[in-house]
Amino acid sequence: MKSFQRLVMSLKRLPGIGPKQAERIAIYLLRSPQTEPRQLVEALEEAKAAIQFCPQCWDFTDQSLCRTCASADRDRNLLCVVEEPQDVAAIERTRGYKGLYHVLHGALSPLDGIGPERLRVKELLDRVQRARPAEVIVATDPDTEGDATALYLRQLLQPLAIRITRIAHGVPLGGDLDYIDERTLSHAMAGRREL
Amino acid sequence: MKSFQRLVMSLKRLPGIGPKQAERIAIYLLRSPQTEPRQLVEALEEAKAAIQFCPQCWDFTDQSLCRTCASADRDRNLLCVVEEPQDVAAIERTRGYKGLYHVLHGALSPLDGIGPERLRVKELLDRVQRARPAEVIVATDPDTEGDATALYLRQLLQPLAIRITRIAHGVPLGGDLDYIDERTLSHAMAGRREL
Numbered sequence: 001m002k003s004f005q006r007l008v009m010s011l012k013r014l015p016g017i018g019p020k021q022a023e024r025i026a027i028y029l030l031r032s033p034q035t036e037p038r039q040l041v042e043a044l045e046e047a048k049a050a051i052q053f054c055p056q057c058w059d060f061t062d063q064s065l066c067r068t069c070a071s072a073d074r075d076r077n078l079l080c081v082v083e084e085p086q087d088v089a090a091i092e093r094t095r096g097y098k099g100l101y102h103v104l105h106g107a108l109s110p111l112d113g114i115g116p117e118r119l120r121v122k123e124l125l126d127r128v129q130r131a132r133p134a135e136v137i138v139a140t141d142p143d144t145e146g147d148a149t150a151l152y153l154r155q156l157l158q159p160l161a162i163r164i165t166r167i168a169h170g171v172p173l174g175g176d177l178d179y180i181d182e183r184t185l186s187h188a189m190a191g192r193r194e195l
Numbered sequence: 196m197k198s199f200q201r202l203v204m205s206l207k208r209l210p211g212i213g214p215k216q217a218e219r220i221a222i223y224l225l226r227s228p229q230t231e232p233r234q235l236v237e238a239l240e241e242a243k244a245a246i247q248f249c250p251q252c253w254d255f256t257d258q259s260l261c262r263t264c265a266s267a268d269r270d271r272n273l274l275c276v277v278e279e280p281q282d283v284a285a286i287e288r289t290r291g292y293k294g295l296y297h298v299l300h301g302a303l304s305p306l307d308g309i310g311p312e313r314l315r316v317k318e319l320l321d322r323v324q325r326a327r328p329a330e331v332i333v334a335t336d337p338d339t340e341g342d343a344t345a346l347y348l349r350q351l352l353q354p355l356a357i358r359i360t361r362i363a364h365g366v367p368l369g370g371d372l373d374y375i376d377e378r379t380l381s382h383a384m385a386g387r388r389e390l
Contacts, residue, residue: 001257003238003245010238013231014220020373025209027280029239030246030255031300036208037243041236043198043205044224048232050198051225060225062196085222105226178215 077134094186107145272329289381302340330358360387
C-alpha cells in the first residue's frame, strides 16, 4: 500500500519517531474515525497560519511582536541567548529572569553541517549592535554543540565591548536545558560568570 | 499561544507520544518550511482516502479486497486471528504461513472497557460460520489481554466444532508479537497446539 508507506515515511521524519512508532501512529490514525485526523490537520494548519517568528527575538508568537519583547516590564539591558523556543519557556518558569531573549534555533554542529548561517546569529549581531544591552547571557546547552556555540558567540560579540556571560554549570553536563528543574536552572542563571 | 497548545494537545493524543515529545514535534513542524507539514497533511489525507478495511479480514487495504484475501495461492482452510495489522505483517515476514488472517483490532481488556463489541469478533464468528476453515489459529499477544482474548475466542468458536489452536509460547511471555524476530515467530507458528 503505497499511500500507507508514504504516511509512515512522513511520520518517521518527525523528531524522535522511529520506524515502529511511525507505523503505530499511522495505523492509529487510519483506524480512528475521521474526526481525529481532521483535528490534527486543522490544529497543524491553524498553528502554521497563526504562529510566526517574533522579528526581534525569533521565538514563536501569534502576535506581531512576542509577549516578552512587547512587555514594558522587561529589563532591556539583559539579553539571554538560547538554542530553542523550549529553552525560553524553561527559563520563564524559573520566574527569576526579567530580561529579553534571543532564540538561535539550534546550535553550531560542524559534523551535521550546521554553521552560523543556519542559526539566527546574524540577527543576534545586528540586534546587539542596534540595542546595545549591558549584558549578553549565553544560555546554550552544556554539551559539545552548546559549548562551541558559546565560544563562537564570545568571539563574535567581543569587539562590541559588551559584557558576555554564560549561565553557571550548575546544570548537569551533557544535559538538556529543557529537562532541568526550575531551582537548578534558577541557580545557574544567578551564578553566571564572564565568558 | 492557544493554537500552539492545541497542536501540542493533538499530537499528545497519538500513541506513544508524551508531552515533551509533542512539544518538540510541534516546534519542529512550526519551524520547518511550509512544504514539510504540507507533505504530512497530504500523506495523511491521501492515506485516509485510499485505505479502508478489507471487508473479509479487516486488515487495511487500498483495494476492495486485501492482497491476502484476494490471492488464489492462500490456504483457505487456515485462519489466523491477530490483534493488529502489524501482526499480519510480522507473520507474513516469516514466509512460513500460507493461510488467511482475521484482524481483531485490539484485545479484550475489561479494565480499559474493551469488550468483544469493540473488536471484530462478531465478524470473525460470522466468517468462521460461513467459510468453515479447518483450523482457526489464535495468534493474540502472549500477555493478559491476549490470553483473555484467546480463551474468549475458544469459548465462542467451540460450538462450531472446528480445530482451534494457539501459536506456541516460544514467543517470550509479556512480549509483543510485532517485535519478535522471524525465526522465533516461525517456530511458534509451527509449534501451535490445541486451545
